Amino acid sequence: MITFEGVTKRYDDGTVAVDDLSLEAPTGAITVFVGPSGCGKTTSLRMINRMIDATEGRVLLDGQDVREIDPPTLRRGIGYVIQQAGLFPHRKIVDNVATVPYLLGWDRKRARARAMELLERVGLDAGLARRYPFQLSGGQQQRVGVARALAADPPVLLMDEPFSAVDPIVRASLQDELLRLQSDLQKTIVFVTHDIDEAIKLGDTVAVLRVGGRLAQMAGPATLLTEPVDDFVREFLGRDRGIRRLSFIPAKDVRLEAAPADLVTDAAGRPLGWRADGGLLPYGTFNPERDSLRAALDAALLAANGTAVAVDEDGRVIGVVTREALDEVLGQYAARHTRPLPATGEDPRG
Template sequence: MITFENVTKKYPDGTTAVDDLTMHVDKGSFTVFVGPSGCGKTTSMRMINRMTDLTSGVLTVDGADVRTVDPVKLRLGIGYVIQNAGLMPHQRVVDNVATVPVLRGESRRAARKAALEVLERVGLDPKLAGRYPAQLSGGQQQRVGVARALAADPPILLMDEPFSAVDPNVRDDLQAEMQRLQAELNKTIVFVTHDIDEAVKLGDKVAVFGPGGVLQQYDEPERVLSNPASDFVAGFIGRDRGYRSLQFREAGELPLYDIRQIFESEVRDLILAPRSWVLVCNPDGTPFGWMDDAGAEVYRSGKSLYDSVIAGGSLFGPDGTLRQALDAALSSPSGLGVATDEDGRVRGGVRGDDVLVALDRQRRTGQR
């Protein structure tokens, strides 16, 4: 679908931004370009739609040399999402999303109708269509940016650090939404980030760029973590790459332990031994927070439930990985991670030492 053959980009001052890049991006794949600032990852992506022209080499999109294609025509067939959404502030949301279809000759009425459908697809309420970008949250603006890129149904989607300007919780939601959309639409996506965690979470393949615009490694995320191709890649990933690699290992075999659960109505009469814990749950059975004997005393003194519990850390869902299970256990004040079902209700607890036992078993049996 997208092929770089000995592609180099040099600027007039002699700076080499991309040096002899050769790689192929498969159709329907989610490929992530990752690396530190100034490594050439964004420049490499921008050469695909000729926002930046290459100096030498050949870059083809669907078999056509991009230098032989009119830049405007090329860009109208490629979705483009940038940091901070890049929306036009004077246009309402619906018209921002309809931009490319209108430029391609569709009637404004038809483009707006399609825009409303795309807004729903990216998880936005169509009622937001009449607002201006400034009236949206950062996460909503970024979803509008994704919707605009998808509006003309392009086969290729370029995304330049689209989620780096939003807070971590919103970023997690946007990443999950992006995974859902890719499973549904099967686009060819090139995604740029400086965050290795984001890269290995989203990518089918990861391209690690280093100083001087040199491609250091291009491989599946698990192999990048387990077998870094150079000292630079190993250093960029960090010393905790073993922990990161746990996200590629299934956790279905982990044992679940009983957790004592109570509701707020039961707290006032609660008697706990020192250093013991209960999990306070919402009326629907979802976890609210952990409480020990000191927290129970705080509640009985007249404080709110919110002031009396300790947040339970991350949760371990039904299709979770060993990394998610270990993180749930490590972030829990009780030492017991909370495992939940599809509806978010508590189904038991996980222990960190069981994760290590499961990892050892998988390694010995050759499982993933």
């Protein structure tokens, strides 16, 4: 667990980058620091591995003040991934990944074997190991950056806008990859981003920081979407909070009905369309075991009759969800997750 206790960072010119920050980043979970530029999120991150030292307050790593630990030793035990990957241009990919093991004094063979293992783990071809960083795409470099951070199996991983410099498609796949890795590894991750969608997608807990380095709100992503504490957080979260909130509600509880006869399937039971005069009409599918209520609603909205088709892992129809069934679930959800507004006379936009 990483604990910030009343941490302030003030520079010599009087600028306050982080102002009395207190929070906890729990072990084995992803904590995201998100906020506009100038909110001190990167400064806060760098106070964990002492690339910056706090002016006041303490940062504790599993109860120990990081300032009691010699910086190089501390840093070798904390993985670090930065925006442009920060790979060493003069070292081959395999040696880039093996950087921290080398620093820890592992012998070359063991360090390289570990590096190869990690390249595979982050989904990179072993053939890339002998190349130099300039020969890789931005997305591949970023994967190498993640592999390098994991090389010595540190319990803590700091990620400073690691996916900001790649295109949206690559970014989405890197995010999915990180979640997949995290479900195996359960590292304590602190992740910095200015992108609230990324924060909501990746964070178990999201800390929203405002300019001047003050914590505006810290909550799980679903709570954040439903109950932003003030206008700043509300505006920072952006539009469609209600719909986006649905991404966190699993669809497994919706009532499935047997597929009606007018849903046409192929021999394997995969949907082809809704029967209509003169042909088939479009349909939408979701997987109740894996998808969210948002996906179920989306599938319903894609079909002319407003009925979503539920499928299994192989895409075979296992039932349908009618609009009435969806209404029922959405109603329950709304009732369960909406709390009365505080009686402060605040703008009741929710």
